[in-house]
Amino acid sequence: MGNRCSSDKWRNPDFRLEWTSQFKTTLNKEIKNIPMHGINKPCIMLAGPVSAGKSSLVNTFLSAESTRLIRKADSGSDTRSVTTAFMRYDSVAVRGRFRLCDTMGILADKLTGLHPVDMSLLMKGHIRAGYKFQEDSHISEEDEHYIKNPSDLERSHCFAIVFPCTQVENISSDYKNKIVNAIRAARVQNIPTVIVLTKIDKLCTNVMKSVQKVFTCSHIRDIVKMAEEIFGVPEMYIFPVVNYSTQQINDVSTDIIALLTLKKILEFTSDHIEGPEQE
Ligand SMILES: Nc1nc2c(ncn2[C@@H]2O[C@H](COP(=O)(O)OP(=O)(O)OP(=O)(O)O)[C@@H](O)[C@H]2O)c(=O)[nH]1
Numbered sequence: 013m014g015n016r017c018s019s020d021k022w023r024n025p026d027f028r029l030e031w032t033s034q035f036k037t038t039l040n041k042e043i044k045n046i047p048m049h050g051i052n053k054p055c056i057m058l059a060g061p062v063s064a065g066k067s068s069l070v071n072t073f074l075s076a077e078s079t080r081l082i083r084k085a086d087s088g089s090d091t092r093s094v095t096t097a098f099m100r101y102d103s104v105a106v107r108g109r110f111r112l113c114d115t116m117g118i119l120a121d122k123l124t125g126l127h128p129v130d131m132s133l134l135m136k137g138h139i140r141a142g143y144k145f146q147e148d149s150h151i152s153e154e155d156e157h158y159i160k161n162p163s164d165l166e167r168s169h170c171f172a173i174v175f176p177c178t179q180v181e182n183i184s185s186d187y188k189n190k191i192v193n194a195i196r197a198a199r200v201q202n203i204p205t206v207i208v209l210t211k212i213d214k215l216c217t218n219v220m221k222s223v224q225k226v227f228t229c230s231h232i233r234d235i236v237k238m239a240e241e242i243f244g245v246p247e248m249y250i251f252p253v254v255n256y257s258t259q260q261i262n263d264v265s266t267d268i269i270a271l272l273t274l275k276k277i278l279e280f281t282s283d284h285i286e287g288p289e290q291e
């Protein structure tokens with residue numbers, strides 16, 4: 013881990029960006045006001061490798077809306093996914109504003125981890141929350157958690173790939189293929205895709221000490237550009253974040269990075285729900 017920060021910003025996520033609690037409050041108000049065009053609880057589906065930080069991201073987003081750290085999703089390090097069931101979490105600040113959908117981790121080898129069929133069915137809304145994923149097979153249509161005719165509320169309105177920024181440079185072709193195929197499946201279903209790059213604190217010593225340095229760290233910029241090339245998702249839809257992992261109390265900069273990301277994701281989701289103008 014090194015330090016490649018300069019005084020130049022590689023991204024300006026908001027022209028008002030100030031690392032203050034007032035700005036956190038403003039962002040939270042703006043998030044509450046994003047129109048969802050009749051969809052009561054749009055679903056942001058999170059998917060990505062085992063230990064990428066999907067469940068931690070749920071907790072970080074929920075904490076950033078709050079004055080204290082929220083730990084609803086179980087997180088931890090293992091070679092197998094800690095999250096074994098499909099879980100949905102309501103936003104904290106305004107119940108029903110949006111839902112975060114947490115899934116079992118993808119594994120590089122072909123036969124285990126989140127099954128590509130389950131991934132596609134989750135996007136279409138065919139799987140009920142609480143479904144316990146099978147390690148080596150997908151849900152059957154006879155399963156009590158299978159929804160035959162999902163409503164608009166059950167499908168995914170945004171697909172967020174969660175990927176550790178520390179693994180972008182040496183991603184294996186198996187992982188790459190599984191993720192690129194998932195992105196293609198989302199595209200076929202016209203679901204907007206974003207990438208959230210976690211663990212930026214592990215990439216740069218300066219960012220580890222002060223997460224405010226995120227937009228001045230050229231190493232993080234390079235990783236974002238690399239992720240654009242690998243996954244074929246435009247840079248503007250790629251967001252570096254740091255999740256709460258060891259802290260006990262909210263850190264305003266961590267909350268602001270999370271809220272800037274959440275706001276963009278919800279704006280893209282809102283645009284997608286609104287769709288093109290109808291003749
Ligand atoms: N330093 C650091 N650690 C993180 C970050 N995000 C997650 N972690 C840690 O990474 C480990 C895995 O995090 P999880 O949130 O459980 O990952 P997951 O993607 O839900 O993993 P599975 O459910 O097992 O697929 C935990 O020990 C977290 O504390 C981050 O941004 N920085």
Ligand SMILES: [Mg+2]
Nearest residue numbers: 066067094095
């Ligand atoms: Mg998890």
